[in-house]
Amino acid sequence: MFEEFVLTASTAALSEEPRAREHADAVEFRMDLASDPLAQLDAYDGELPLLVTNRASWEGGEADDLGRFDALSTALGNDAVAAVDVELAALRGNAPEGERSRATALRDTAREEGIDVVVSVHDFESTPEPAALVDLLADAAREGDVGKLATTAVGPEDALAMIEATHEATAAGHRVATMCMGEPGRHTRAVTPIYGSRIGYAPVDAADATAPGQYPLATLRRLVDGLREGGSGT
Numbered sequence: 001m002f003e004e005f006v007l008t009a010s011t012a013a014l015s016e017e018p019r020a021r022e023h024a025d026a027v028e029f030r031m032d033l034a035s036d037p038l039a040q041l042d043a044y045d046g047e048l049p050l051l052v053t054n055r056a057s058w059e060g061g062e063a064d065d066l067g068r069f070d071a072l073s074t075a076l077g078n079d080a081v082a083a084v085d086v087e088l089a090a091l092r093g094n095a096p097e098g099e100r101s102r103a104t105a106l107r108d109t110a111r112e113e114g115i116d117v118v119v120s121v122h123d124f125e126s127t128p129e130p131a132a133l134v135d136l137l138a139d140a141a142r143e144g145d146v147g148k149l150a151t152t153a154v155g156p157e158d159a160l161a162m163i164e165a166t167h168e169a170t171a172a173g174h175r176v177a178t179m180c181m182g183e184p185g186r187h188t189r190a191v192t193p194i195y196g197s198r199i200g201y202a203p204v205d206a207a208d209a210t211a212p213g214q215y216p217l218a219t220l221r222r223l224v225d226g227l228r229e230g231g232s233g234t
Protein backbone atom coordinates (compact mmCIF):
# COMPACT_ATOMS: atom_id res chain seq x y z
CA MET A 1 0.00 0.00 0.00
CA PHE A 2 2.99 2.34 0.17
CA GLU A 3 3.85 2.69 -3.52
CA GLU A 4 2.80 6.31 -3.11
CA PHE A 5 2.47 8.68 -0.17
CA VAL A 6 -0.20 7.52 2.30
CA LEU A 7 -1.67 10.03 4.73
CA THR A 8 -2.94 8.29 7.85
CA ALA A 9 -5.38 9.65 10.37
CA SER A 10 -3.66 8.64 13.59
CA THR A 11 -6.22 7.76 16.24
CA ALA A 12 -7.14 5.67 19.27
CA ALA A 13 -10.83 5.64 18.24
CA LEU A 14 -11.91 3.91 15.03
CA SER A 15 -15.25 5.69 15.36
CA GLU A 16 -13.42 8.72 13.92
CA GLU A 17 -12.99 7.04 10.54
CA PRO A 18 -16.03 8.63 8.85
CA ARG A 19 -14.61 12.07 9.69
CA ALA A 20 -11.15 11.06 8.47
CA ARG A 21 -12.34 9.73 5.11
CA GLU A 22 -12.46 13.06 3.37
CA HIS A 23 -8.75 13.71 3.92
CA ALA A 24 -6.97 10.47 4.82
CA ASP A 25 -5.85 7.51 2.71
CA ALA A 26 -5.71 5.18 5.72
CA VAL A 27 -6.12 5.11 9.49
CA GLU A 28 -3.26 4.48 11.91
CA PHE A 29 -4.98 2.71 14.80
CA ARG A 30 -2.96 3.33 17.95
CA MET A 31 -4.03 0.20 19.77
CA ASP A 32 -1.84 1.03 22.78
CA LEU A 33 -3.76 4.26 23.37
CA ALA A 34 -7.20 2.77 22.68
CA SER A 35 -9.77 1.41 25.06
CA ASP A 36 -10.70 -2.16 24.10
CA PRO A 37 -8.82 -2.10 20.77
CA LEU A 38 -9.79 -5.62 19.70
CA ALA A 39 -13.50 -4.90 20.19
CA GLN A 40 -13.07 -1.71 18.17
CA LEU A 41 -11.44 -3.70 15.39
CA ASP A 42 -14.20 -6.30 15.43
CA ALA A 43 -16.81 -3.61 15.07
CA TYR A 44 -14.93 -1.68 12.37
CA ASP A 45 -16.90 -1.27 9.17
CA GLY A 46 -15.17 1.79 7.74
CA GLU A 47 -13.79 2.29 4.23
CA LEU A 48 -10.20 3.25 4.99
CA PRO A 49 -7.56 0.52 5.34
CA LEU A 50 -5.87 0.25 8.73
CA LEU A 51 -2.25 0.47 9.80
CA VAL A 52 -2.17 -1.09 13.26
CA THR A 53 0.36 0.16 15.81
CA ASN A 54 0.71 -1.16 19.35
CA ARG A 55 3.62 0.91 20.53
CA ALA A 56 5.84 -0.59 23.23
CA SER A 57 6.36 1.35 26.44
CA TRP A 58 10.14 1.39 25.87
CA GLU A 59 9.51 3.17 22.54
CA GLY A 60 7.22 5.91 23.85
CA GLY A 61 3.94 3.97 23.74
CA GLU A 62 1.63 2.49 26.34
CA ALA A 63 1.41 -1.18 25.36
CA ASP A 64 2.55 -4.13 27.47
CA ASP A 65 5.90 -5.23 26.20
CA LEU A 66 5.25 -8.79 25.09
CA GLY A 67 1.47 -8.79 25.47
CA ARG A 68 1.26 -6.34 22.61
CA PHE A 69 2.18 -9.06 20.11
CA ASP A 70 -0.90 -11.13 21.04
CA ALA A 71 -3.18 -8.21 20.24
CA LEU A 72 -1.30 -7.48 17.03
CA SER A 73 -1.52 -11.12 15.89
CA THR A 74 -5.27 -11.06 16.43
CA ALA A 75 -5.48 -7.76 14.55
CA LEU A 76 -3.74 -9.27 11.52
CA GLY A 77 -6.74 -11.58 11.10
CA ASN A 78 -8.97 -8.59 10.37
CA ASP A 79 -9.52 -7.94 6.65
CA ALA A 80 -9.36 -4.17 7.08
CA VAL A 81 -5.78 -4.36 8.33
CA ALA A 82 -3.39 -3.57 5.47
CA ALA A 83 -0.24 -2.75 7.43
CA VAL A 84 1.35 -3.33 10.82
CA ASP A 85 4.00 -1.34 12.68
CA VAL A 86 6.91 -3.10 14.41
CA GLU A 87 9.80 -1.37 16.20
CA LEU A 88 13.24 -1.89 14.64
CA ALA A 89 14.71 -2.48 18.11
CA ALA A 90 12.31 -5.42 18.60
CA LEU A 91 13.39 -7.05 15.33
CA ARG A 92 17.05 -6.55 16.14
CA GLY A 93 16.65 -8.04 19.56
CA ASN A 94 18.23 -5.19 21.53
CA ALA A 95 14.88 -4.78 23.26
CA PRO A 96 13.57 -6.68 26.31
CA GLU A 97 13.86 -10.49 26.42
CA GLY A 98 11.67 -12.39 24.00
CA GLU A 99 11.00 -9.46 21.71
CA ARG A 100 12.96 -10.70 18.73
CA SER A 101 11.19 -14.03 18.31
CA ARG A 102 7.75 -12.46 18.76
CA ALA A 103 8.52 -9.61 16.38
CA THR A 104 9.91 -11.84 13.63
CA ALA A 105 6.95 -14.24 13.98
CA LEU A 106 4.57 -11.32 13.62
CA ARG A 107 6.41 -10.14 10.52
CA ASP A 108 6.21 -13.65 9.02
CA THR A 109 2.46 -13.77 9.62
CA ALA A 110 2.04 -10.34 8.06
CA ARG A 111 3.95 -11.45 4.98
CA GLU A 112 1.81 -14.57 4.62
CA GLU A 113 -1.30 -12.42 4.80
CA GLY A 114 -0.03 -9.82 2.32
CA ILE A 115 0.08 -7.17 5.06
CA ASP A 116 2.80 -4.51 4.80
CA VAL A 117 5.28 -4.13 7.64
CA VAL A 118 6.33 -0.65 8.76
CA VAL A 119 9.55 -0.89 10.77
CA SER A 120 9.89 2.11 13.00
CA VAL A 121 12.51 4.01 14.96
CA HIS A 122 11.91 6.94 17.32
CA ASP A 123 14.28 9.35 19.00
CA PHE A 124 12.45 11.40 21.63
CA GLU A 125 15.43 13.59 22.47
CA SER A 126 17.33 14.65 19.41
CA THR A 127 18.06 14.30 15.71
CA PRO A 128 21.39 12.65 14.90
CA GLU A 129 23.56 13.68 11.93
CA PRO A 130 22.22 12.92 8.44
CA ALA A 131 24.61 10.00 7.86
CA ALA A 132 23.38 8.31 11.06
CA LEU A 133 19.77 8.93 10.02
CA VAL A 134 20.41 7.33 6.63
CA ASP A 135 21.92 4.27 8.35
CA LEU A 136 18.86 3.92 10.60
CA LEU A 137 16.53 4.30 7.63
CA ALA A 138 18.44 1.71 5.62
CA ASP A 139 18.38 -0.75 8.54
CA ALA A 140 14.66 -0.23 9.12
CA ALA A 141 13.76 -0.40 5.42
CA ARG A 142 15.66 -3.67 5.00
CA GLU A 143 13.67 -5.27 7.83
CA GLY A 144 10.26 -4.50 6.37
CA ASP A 145 8.32 -2.83 3.56
CA VAL A 146 8.85 0.71 4.84
CA GLY A 147 11.48 2.05 7.27
CA LYS A 148 10.05 4.81 9.41
CA LEU A 149 12.05 7.32 11.42
CA ALA A 150 10.69 10.01 13.73
CA THR A 151 13.25 12.10 15.62
CA THR A 152 12.98 15.18 17.81
CA ALA A 153 13.95 18.51 16.27
CA VAL A 154 15.23 21.14 18.66
CA GLY A 155 16.37 23.54 15.93
CA PRO A 156 16.12 24.14 12.19
CA GLU A 157 19.30 22.17 11.46
CA ASP A 158 17.52 19.06 12.72
CA ALA A 159 14.71 19.52 10.21
CA LEU A 160 17.29 19.98 7.45
CA ALA A 161 19.09 16.81 8.54
CA MET A 162 15.85 14.82 8.27
CA ILE A 163 15.05 16.22 4.85
CA GLU A 164 18.55 15.44 3.62
CA ALA A 165 18.45 11.90 5.03
CA THR A 166 15.05 11.30 3.43
CA HIS A 167 16.45 12.31 0.06
CA GLU A 168 19.60 10.20 0.43
CA ALA A 169 17.84 7.07 1.67
CA THR A 170 15.25 7.32 -1.09
CA ALA A 171 17.94 7.89 -3.72
CA ALA A 172 19.71 4.77 -2.41
CA GLY A 173 16.54 2.78 -3.13
CA HIS A 174 15.06 2.49 0.36
CA ARG A 175 11.36 2.97 0.96
CA VAL A 176 11.07 5.27 3.94
CA ALA A 177 8.71 7.37 6.01
CA THR A 178 10.19 10.32 7.88
CA MET A 179 9.18 13.17 10.12
CA CYS A 180 10.45 15.27 13.00
CA MET A 181 8.62 15.64 16.27
CA GLY A 182 8.62 19.00 18.03
CA GLU A 183 7.82 22.51 16.85
CA PRO A 184 11.03 23.25 14.89
CA GLY A 185 10.42 20.11 12.87
CA ARG A 186 6.73 20.51 12.19
CA HIS A 187 7.19 21.55 8.56
CA THR A 188 9.13 18.36 7.79
CA ARG A 189 5.77 16.58 7.87
CA ALA A 190 4.69 18.56 4.83
CA VAL A 191 8.06 18.65 3.09
CA THR A 192 9.64 15.17 3.41
CA PRO A 193 7.00 13.59 1.11
CA ILE A 194 8.59 15.63 -1.69
CA TYR A 195 11.86 13.81 -0.97
CA GLY A 196 10.29 10.37 -0.86
CA SER A 197 8.60 9.92 2.51
CA ARG A 198 5.67 7.50 2.09
CA ILE A 199 3.64 7.97 5.27
CA GLY A 200 2.17 10.97 7.07
CA TYR A 201 0.52 10.86 10.50
CA ALA A 202 -2.03 13.40 11.65
CA PRO A 203 -4.87 13.56 14.19
CA VAL A 204 -8.40 14.31 12.98
CA ASP A 205 -8.63 16.94 15.73
CA ALA A 206 -5.53 18.88 16.81
CA ALA A 207 -6.24 18.11 20.48
CA ASP A 208 -5.80 14.36 19.86
CA ALA A 209 -2.24 14.49 18.49
CA THR A 210 -0.33 11.22 18.91
CA ALA A 211 3.09 12.97 18.73
CA PRO A 212 4.36 16.51 19.31
CA GLY A 213 4.38 18.77 16.26
CA GLN A 214 1.68 17.02 14.22
CA TYR A 215 -0.55 19.12 11.98
CA PRO A 216 -4.27 18.40 12.07
CA LEU A 217 -5.31 15.99 9.31
CA ALA A 218 -7.04 18.46 6.98
CA THR A 219 -4.07 20.84 7.23
CA LEU A 220 -1.47 18.20 6.40
CA ARG A 221 -3.55 17.00 3.44
CA ARG A 222 -3.78 20.56 2.12
CA LEU A 223 -0.05 21.22 2.64
CA VAL A 224 1.17 17.98 1.06
CA ASP A 225 -1.15 18.26 -1.93
CA GLY A 226 -0.50 21.97 -2.32
CA LEU A 227 3.29 21.55 -2.39
CA ARG A 228 3.00 18.77 -4.93
CA GLU A 229 0.62 20.55 -7.24
CA GLY A 230 2.20 23.98 -7.02
CA GLY A 231 -0.69 25.28 -4.92
CA SER A 232 -3.63 27.28 -6.21
CA GLY A 233 -3.24 30.13 -8.64
CA THR A 234 -0.09 28.88 -10.38
Ligand SMILES: O=C1C[C@@](O)(C(=O)O)C[C@@H](O)[C@@H]1O
Pocket residue numbers: 010028030053085120150179180181201202210211212214
Ligand atom coordinates in the same frame (compact mmCIF):
# COMPACT_ATOMS: atom_id res chain seq x y z
O1 LIG B 1 5.54 6.44 14.76
C1 LIG B 1 4.64 7.21 14.50
C2 LIG B 1 4.90 8.57 14.06
C3 LIG B 1 4.42 9.52 15.10
O2 LIG B 1 5.23 9.37 16.24
C4 LIG B 1 4.58 10.96 14.60
O3 LIG B 1 5.60 11.57 14.94
O4 LIG B 1 3.71 11.42 13.86
C5 LIG B 1 2.96 9.25 15.43
C6 LIG B 1 2.71 7.81 15.84
O5 LIG B 1 1.33 7.59 16.05
C7 LIG B 1 3.24 6.88 14.79
O6 LIG B 1 3.11 5.55 15.22
